Amino acid sequence: MQKPQQTASTVKRYAALLDNLGVLASPVDAAALPDSPIAFATCDSREVVPGTLFVCKGAAFKRDYLMSAIEAGAACYVSETDYEAPIPCLLVTDIRKAMGAIADFAWGHPSGKIDVCAFTGTKGKTTSVYYLKGILDAQARAAGTHTAAMFSSIEMDDGIERGEAKLTTPEPFDLERHLANAVAAGAEHVAMEASSQALKYGRTFGVEFAVGAFTNIGEDHISPIEHPTFEDYFASKLLLFKQCETAVVNLDMDRADKVYASARERCPRVITYSLEHEAADVFGFHLRHTEGGITFTVRTPRFEREVLLPTPVRFNVSNALGAIACAEGLGIDEECIVHGFESVMVPGRMNLYPTPSGRIMGVVDFAHNGMSLETLLRDLRENYPDRELCVVFGATGGKGMDRRETMGVAAGKFADRIVITEDDPGPEDPADICATIAHFIEAQGNHAWQIEVDREAAIRKAVFETERPAVVIVTGKGHETRMMRRGGAEPCRADGVILREALDEFDAMQGENESA
Template sequence: MALASQIACRLSHYIDVLRAGGVLTSSSPDTPAGAIDVSFATDDSRMARPGTLFVCKGAAFKREYLLGAIEAGAVAYVSEVDYEVSRDAGRPVPCLLVNDVRRALGLLADAAYDHPSGRVKVCAFTGTKGKTTSAYYLKSVLDAHARLVGGRTAGLFSSIEFDDGENWGTSKLTTPEAFVLEQQLANAAASGMEHVVMEASSQALKYDRTLGVEFAVGAFTNIGEDHISPIEHPTFEDYFASKLKIFAQSRVAVVNLDMDRVDEVLAAAHAAGCERVITYSLSDDAADVFAGGLRHTDRGIVACVRTPRFTEDILVATPVKFNVSNALGAIACAEGLGIEREAIVHGFERLRVPGRMELYPSADGRILGVVDFAHNGMSLETMLRDLRENYPDRELAVVFGATGGKGVDRRETMGAAAGKFADRIVITEDDPGPEDPKDICATIARFVEAEGNTNWRIEMDRTEAIRTAVRETAGRALVIVTGKGRETRMLRRHGAEPCEADGPVLERALAELS
């Protein structure tokens, strides 16, 4: 990965940044800060070089990492602990003590890359579900805008992939760590991008990975229970409060009026002092962006969309209503950015979001296969309810599992959702991590049966589970495979192992049946 250039400055500049951010507790360098030149800052000891300001981060941090960075040329370090390394180093190595190293990381990374979000318009989505789809929808509109004005297509930092104008690849985190994020934003600005669309996860907001980023638009799609565990968010209130932090960094706030606890979300947006709050809805025609008269067609759903500037029919290439809500959120963001009507109206027509509501029809049309990333109860229930409503004449079969080691509530919520809405259920492996996948599947099955649904089976091999769901269809059917989307790694006890993506497996199973 190519590195965007960091600014060269004196250590005193970073001291001022930390002091202004309210995290510096003391700085007692052995050498006057004004005399120390810093040309690079990082939290990765492997990247240290002469002139580095090194940040000591993480519960598992070891003093040896700091000594390695100093040996490579680090001239000062930032830490919550004074490791007193000058004697070991054989030279003075100033320590900047902070009371919150995560906040310090966000501040320092933004300063090191000279606040790149001031040079490119960053649009961020947060919410329990719909972040990825919404990000792709908005990118598609912004790409249509770029074609109209002769500019560069928008950057994208999603849970699937990233594109910063200089580098492209598969994402490791929904929202990167601070130094990576700021570097990617700097790349986007340097490459001439006008816009970047990103997902802001609850963990990133909670731990200030995005602290230095200025959001031209910050959108809140919805809220439901997810990521509640000892290693993520201890309570729902902690999860909710973390997501609400997005508005403190946003010039324009976008809010879905159809979500739970919307009054609190609106209050947070107004309290944050956003320049403008734009609302959207599928049910409340008082919203700034509203859609009605939805019509299902062979190409997707056509909705009559009204914004403050126009009213037009817009085609959204999806079989489900909730993705029209995601499209409205993208349109509301585009309104906040002042994007032209033509780009908005035609920006969704050819879009396909990787692993999100991807359609795989059988050759004879009897079976419609659907691959989606839905990996919590809220997403699965919304999807199954929508499909049940819009395809009442088809059998509904679903293949899914639940992750191990985190989000343990998903076993109950996903099991209950499938039990309520599916005609037939195949429970299988989905990133069991440190746990026995058989135990996870058995737990899910109990919650399926609690809904009075006994038409379920467990098939541990995910490929065989998909083939089983297709093979055992009776008449016209929908076969939905959820949880992994286009992922090609299965997280097991000893780490990530290669696996085939759900889409090709489903496509092959449908071809075999034909």
């Protein structure tokens, strides 16, 4: 299978593109522009080849990058600043919008050749993407086509390239390349996450979304380097609907009325889903906990069937309903929808680690904000009412400052025992972050907490200090194997590996004690 190539064009054609978009800083005399051929477009000076259109992007951009691009053969550059370089400049007023349009054109507008489905929301995006991919892959197997492409915060798989994700939503040139790869591989669908930052800063500009789903909204990502206010965060997410043919809306979320109104205003078709409102287009009911997970009945405009979801927590049923609603929007076969969840496993999301003795149920989840942690702990409290709930968590440094409060409050309300630890402290002292979290736990009247900054030691404490049947929950890092500290990313072991070792050692010790 050959990798796709960018569309050959000219400087004049790109100038016309930006002129039509309305981002040129001043009118360009087309006759004065050279009709130079453009074989490639990029924002990375290391990728430049002769005949490249180079985009000067980023607050930290340096003129040296442009000079390197020119030495490598760049024929023209696009920028918000005139660097007075010895090649033509297309000066623009919005470099992000310009870059999205350039990337989309360079790669031949691949989203017009494949059905792209995007999820946005405060929580549940990654799980929803994996759930929908399970459904789409069932459809692909039935049709004899290539499995769906997927871009998530965990991994990227476009049918040609596969690997660990660097961003929740890739930058424009990467995103359009992956979409073009998916088309070349023969995939018919893409399931992806659309982060608030990606929507706000135009990473998805030019992408056609066959379906865009809004899962929920809560206080998160509010910081000087992310979103200055909740209103900015919310408005950024609503931008998804500007690019959708079909919108999918969760009626059970906060501000559902505003999300629904925005979807109706901007999208030709809206599909709703709910666990609470029977009038929703996709309605879930009759939830039952079983050894294999949760079964529920789903009613859609086309059918009513029972579905098995391999998870112990209720909130994932909402994610499943969102995936089903998207599948309805894409016209996926009924049997593929009903059976598409059965073998889905989301790395680092609600992964279970039971012990043979049954004394401890280990849980690893990515819950990294108050909204996610409270939902998780509330569900586990409901499912395991007689067990001790012990949770290990921390909060990130340098961003998402509100998480220290919201996660501390959630743990203080629902956990019987709490071990506070580091979680990507970045430029801050992790001990300071932990102490702030402890303050908010104490405010809930919960004094059963301790601080252990070393994450591996914290997980072991949670396991070995258990005195009765328990659920030990480790949240925040999930599958990740890098810890962001002051000096940059440092390798670390995944939470599941550490927890599994501790649980096996604990169970072996319990067996020895009972034999003695």
